[in-house]
Amino acid sequence: MHIGHYISGLAHAGVIGWALWGGSFRDDPPPFEVSGVSIVTTEEFERALAAEQSPLTATEVTVPVAPSLSDAAPALSSEADETPELQTPDSASAEDPDSQPDLSDITAPKPAEVTDTAPTLSPPGEEMAVLIPRDQTRPMVRPSDRVAPQPVAPPPPDTKIDEVLQEATKPDDTPSDNVEEPKEETAPEEAATEIVTEAKEQVALAPKASLRPVLRPGSRPTPRPQTNSGSAASSSTDAAVAAVLGEEPAAPSGPPLTQGEKDSMRISVQNCWVVDVGGQSSNVTVTVRFNLDREGKVSSAIELLSSQGGDDRAVETAYQSARRAILRCQKGGYKLPIEKYDHWREVEITFNPEKMRLK
Amino acid sequence: MMRLLASLLMGVMVLGSMAMAQSGPLRIEITDGVVEPLPYAVPEFVAESSGANQLAADLSRVIAEDLSGTGLFREIPEKAHISQITNFSSPVQFADWKAINAQALITGAVSVSGNNLEVKFRVYDVFAGQELGNGLRFKGTTDGWRRMAHKVADAVYSRITGEGGYFDSRVVFVSETGPKNDRRKRLAIMDYDGAGLQYLTDSNAIVLAPRFSPTGDKVLYTSYETGFPRVFVLDVGNVQRKVLQDQEGTMSFAPRFAPDGKSVVMSITQNGNTDIFSMPINGGNPRRLTSSPAIDTAPSFSPDGKQIVFESDRSGNQQLYVMSANGGEPKRISFGQGRYGTPVWSPRGDLIAFTKQNKGRFHIGVMRADGSEERLLTASFLDEGPTWAPNGRVIMFTRETQGADGSAALYSVDVSGRNLKKVRVQGGASDPAWSPLQ
Structure with a gap:
């Protein structure tokens, strides 16, 4: 139990002894560093300063004298220039006109075969990378942990950091008498001329390139009928624009709809969903699908996706009731956030009257 | 240990991003609707022959009473109508009927020839802008005009509810x-x-x-x-x-x-x-x-x-x-x-x-x-x-x-x-x- 105390006491005693007798408290001051000086006079000092002054300019620049303008108008000669004589060339001796050329050897070119059928445009692939031009921005300073007057490229991996740049000794096939001691490859540490802070960093959030959205099955844009008036370049541009406009993104972007936004849509529709609780249709659950435009209005047919329960007539009645609810309550359009349009462009609603069913 | 923690963290992040990224259409389930009568309009039937005016009016009234009497339908009074049906074959101005919130519209025409009575009608789904089924025509005698009105009401009831009617009973x-x-x-x-x-x-x-x-x-x-x-x-x-x-x-x-x-x-x-x-x-x-x-x-x-x-x-x-x-x-x-x-x-x-x-x-x-x-x-x-x-x-x-x-x-x-x-x-x-x- 007292072993710790003994060890601590011994250690303290050792330290105190070393401080007293080990030379830490010697009276001898440390040695001075002595430098030699010389005394100069005032004249010598001024001469020395004059010698360091910049030399006088030896070249004198003459300022050009501005020409004096006389107020008198210059004399103008009104004589017309003489017309130069033009020498007409001698007319060539006209010979007899050429006789009718012999065209028997010349055959008219065959007319190109033209069909009325418009070429079929091959649809673009399901996935296609879009080329984006390279960045034209100025090169930026590479961030580094060390700042130096000259930037230093990052050394190769497994290189020892040293002030001297030295290549590693490579094995030589030819034997030599002077066997050089193998040297380790060294290089200065990576450095930059300035500190690159986070504020200066340009964070590229947008992707450099993206895949073309996958086409929705059945929604492939129909190729526009080609006309003869457009050039090849314009037609290809039109096709590209049409393709872009006609395509829909494969996956929605941006944050999803909140539960509150979904509830808003649900309440809007359910307020118009009239349930005939005593009818056979109250035994049917239907799921319908439709598209909304950006104003929140139904922009497509309301399809019956699936149904559960009831016979065909009951299913049809339940579907019609659901359809009427969606159409009636859209009014000026369902109020949904436009920035999340990709999330509500297509809607599926299940109308389940089970809770309202008479039991 | 650190790798395990990093893997768990990555997994949680991936799952979270998958949950955040809503894929496919917006899906909603509705379990609560409303129980209320369906508003409809039945303008007075068009009299296509002289002497059919009273029958046309009476037929329209009986049809409306049949439908409204079920409690499943509510008639929009004629005073609220914006459009007037003066020709049975004229196209329907759906916007006018939507404006008064009529979900169904029943138009008809009556013609009388001697003791013979002919009634024809059409039913429209106003908000869908289309006809519900095809137009129908009944022929009978003027004495049986009530039965003909009940038959029209049965057909309308059946087309809207999907169930058989009970008015002609x-x-x-x-x-x-x-x-x-x-x-x-x-x-x-x-x-x-x-x-x-x-x-x-x-x-x-x-x-x-x-x-x-x-x-x-x-x-x-x-x-x-x-x-x-x-x-x-x-x-x-x-x-x-x-x-x-x-x-x-x-x-x-x-x-x-x-x-x-x-x-x-x-x-x-x-x-x-x-x-x-x-x-x-x-x-x-x-x-x-x-x-x-x-x-x-x-x-x-x-x-x-x-x-x-x-x-x-x-x-x-x-x-x-x-x-x-x-x-x-x-x-x-x-x-x-x-x-x-x-x-x-x-x-x-x-x-x-x-x-x-x-x-x-x-x-x-x-x-x-x-x-x-x-x-x-x-x-x-x-x-x-x-x-x-x-x-x-x-x-x-x-x-x-x-x-x-x-x-x-x-x-x-x-x-x-x-x-x-x-x-x-x-x-x-x-x-x-x-x-x-x-």
Whole structure:
């Protein structure tokens, strides 16, 4: 139990002894560093300063004298220039006109075969990378942990950091008498001329390139009928624009709809969903699908996706009731956030009257 | 350890991003709707011939009364209409009807030629901007204009609800006159809405429980004209009647046709015991279906004719039982408090309506054929004798008021328990039986 105390006491005693007798408290001051000086006079000092002054300019620049303008108008000669004589060339001796050329050897070119059928445009692939031009921005300073007057490229991996740049000794096939001691490859540490802070960093959030959205099955844009008036370049541009406009993104972007936004849509529709609780249709659950435009209005047919329960007539009645609810309550359009349009462009609603069913 | 933690963190982040990235369409489930009548418009039908103006107006009114009377539809008054229908073939201005929130629009035209009447109509789904089904045309005589109006209303009802209508039907019932201690009863028949009342018997004898045949041309009923209750069959067309069961020393009552119309079931009391028997409509020996010392009565066939529901007090209390149409051991289906009686199987086959007496009050109720999901639709001093509309959607019954000057009247109620209303009948009325669609 007292072993710790003994060890601590011994250690303290050792330290105190070393401080007293080990030379830490010697009276001898440390040695001075002595430098030699010389005394100069005032004249010598001024001469020395004059010698360091910049030399006088030896070249004198003459300022050009501005020409004096006389107020008198210059004399103008009104004589017309003489017309130069033009020498007409001698007319060539006209010979007899050429006789009718012999065209028997010349055959008219065959007319190109033209069909009325418009070429079929091959649809673009399901996935296609879009080329984006390279960045034209100025090169930026590479961030580094060390700042130096000259930037230093990052050394190769497994290189020892040293002030001297030295290549590693490579094995030589030819034997030599002077066997050089193998040297380790060294290089200065990576450095930059300035500190690159986070504020200066340009964070590229947008992707450099993206895949073309996958086409929705059945929604492939129909190729526009080609006309003869457009050039090849314009037609290809039109096709590209049409393709872009006609395509829909494969996956929605941006944050999803909140539960509150979904509830808003649900309440809007359910307020118009009239349930005939005593009818056979109250035994049917239907799921319908439709598209909304950006104003929140139904922009497509309301399809019956699936149904559960009831016979065909009951299913049809339940579907019609659901359809009427969606159409009636859209009014000026369902109020949904436009920035999340990709999330509500297509809607599926299940109308389940089970809770309202008479039991 | 650190790698494991990093992997877990990555997994959580990936799952989170997957949850955040909503893929596919916006999916919503709606489980609560509204129960309200569907607004519709029925502008006055276009008169396409001289002299058809009044009929056109009357037809439109009857159609509107039929539809609105169900409680499932609400007519938008003509004063609120923006568009006027002056030509049956003109295109419909859907925007005008949307503006007044009409979900359905019924247009029609009437033409009269001598005694012949022609009615044509179309139904439109206003918000879909399209016609519901094709236009229809009915031809008849001017005397039958109400029936033609009911037929139009049936077609409209069927197209919107997906179920058959019940407007072109009739009700046979017991017409009652006089005070309670001297009540005079006779058979009467009328349209389902109380119009076209006709009497089938005189009031010399007490009559009870009339029942239509499946084709609506015959009526079974019980009469005391011989001093004992006897089952008679009456031809509605010529009002000729004959006794169906006339066995000496017996009483017969509570008859009902089989769905095929060829046989009849009824209760026969013999030697003080009441059991259920079946016999051909054309006569013959009754065949016993039940055999118990209790009172078995009020039999009613299932729509497929394979089963019979009836009431019996064999358990010591009046309850409902179901047995095979050929007899056999019955199965009790009612187990609630009180007494159950006068069961009637729904034309749909899914429900059985009944009268229930409990704690001094009477109820009309429905339950599944297996006795489950019992629901009471009414409650009063005396409600009894339910009968189903041809589409199995509405129940008509007798309600009698309390006191010495109390009287019986016919009421109807939707199977959902909504739209309870009194049927317009001149005088007192009881024991209704709904006919099939004509």
